[in-house]
Amino acid sequence: GNSVTQMEGPVTLSEEAFLTINCTYTATGYPSLFWYVQYPGEGLQLLLKATKADDKGSNKGFEATYRKETTSFHLEKGSVQVSDSAVYFCALSAAYSNNDMRFGAGTRLTVKP
Amino acid sequence: NAGVTQTPKFQVLKTGQSMTLQCAQDMNHNSMYWYRQDPGMGLRLIYYSASEGTTDKGEVPNGYNVSRLNKREFSLRLESAAPSQTSVYFCASSGRGWPQHFGDGTRLSIL
Numbered sequence: 001g002n003s004v005t006q007m008e009g010p011v012t013l014s015e016e017a018f019l020t021i022n023c024t025y026t027a028t029g030y031p032s033l034f035w036y037v038q039y040p041g042e043g044l045q046l047l048l049k050a051t052k053a054d055d056k057g058s059n060k061g062f063e064a065t066y067r068k069e070t071t072s073f074h075l076e077k078g079s080v081q082v083s084d085s086a087v088y089f090c091a092l093s094a095a096y097s098n099n100d101m102r103f104g105a106g107t108r109l110t111v112k113p
Numbered sequence: 114n115a116g117v118t119q120t121p122k123f124q125v126l127k128t129g130q131s132m133t134l135q136c137a138q139d140m141n142h143n144s145m146y147w148y149r150q151d152p153g154m155g156l157r158l159i160y161y162s163a164s165e166g167t168t169d170k171g172e173v174p175n176g177y178n179v180s181r182l183n184k185r186e187f188s189l190r191l192e193s194a195a196p197s198q199t200s201v202y203f204c205a206s207s208g209r210g211w212p213q214h215f216g217d218g219t220r221l222s223i224l
Contacts, residue, residue: 004155032211043117043203043215044156089155093211101211103155 002027006090006104013111019077021107023064023090026071031092033057033066033073038087038106047075047088080111116140119204119216126194126223134189134219136204142214144207145187146171147179149200150218156203162187194223 007022025033032051036044048057050066050073057064062077073090087106094100120135138145143164148156158171162181176198178190191198202219205212 034211041217043205043217044212045215046211046213049211091155101158103157105153105155 002031002092002094002100002102004090004092004102004104006088007107008105010108010110013080013109015082015111015113016079017111019075019080019084019109021075021088021090021109023073023075023104024071025073025090025092027092027094029094030068031094033064034091034093034101035062035064035073035075036089036091036103038089040086044089080109082111082113085109085111117204117206117214117216119202119219121219122217123220124222126191126221128194128196128223130194131190131192132194133191134202134204134221135186136188136216137186138204138206138214139185140206140208140214141184142206142208143184144210144212145181146205146207146212147177147187147189148203148205148212149173149198150203151200159189159202196223199223 003026034049035047037047038044048059050057053068055066064075087108089106090104117138146161147159157173160179162168165184180188204216207213
């Protein structure tokens with residue numbers, strides 16, 4: 001079945017460091033791929049998405065490229081801030097049904113000043 | 114500018130008790146979802162509703178029922194709570210086919 005595997009955390013970085021959170025997926029066909037962010041005490045927010053191979057999703061300085069050849073959708077940011085501290089979830093939506101969404105386990109990022 | 118509102122925020126139940134988690138959205142979205150979030154497992158879909166009057170099972174529906182009361186409201190009911198249902202529950206809505214807006218969650222403990 002469809003599934004998402006993402007980098008285990010927690011990840012701790014200093015402010016202005018480069019961030020990569022790895023995400024790989026297993027799916028039938030051509031799913032849509034997403035990154036969500038969850039700040040403490042809040043629900044998830046859609047951060048970015050990509051709906052076809054080689055698409056790059058970007059938002060708030062974060063970006064991720066849909067790589068079908070490596071079944072990956074790694075999240076990157078060039079210079080993290082303390083306010084980026086949160087839990088990040090990779091997710092996929094099945095090609096045949098937008099209601100069949102699978103989430104990774106989440107990666108907790110802490111950015112220290 | 115409420116978005117998705119869930120009530121209550123916290124609840125403690127005893128095994129066998131029943132309760133209903135409420136969710137309302139003010140964005141005129143057709144689709145609504147209920148997820149549970151457990152440590153180390155990400156979110157898992159319990160039920161979803163593609164439109165008013167329709168509901169479908171997700172990945173983990175056992176022990177739950179839902180009602181799409183109208184376009185705004187989508188409730189989740191536990192008829193006989195079990196300790197395995199201790200979790201954080203999130204409601205979400207969407208106008209584009211994937212969950213876009215989430216509520217702040219209901220933290221439910223079952224003793």
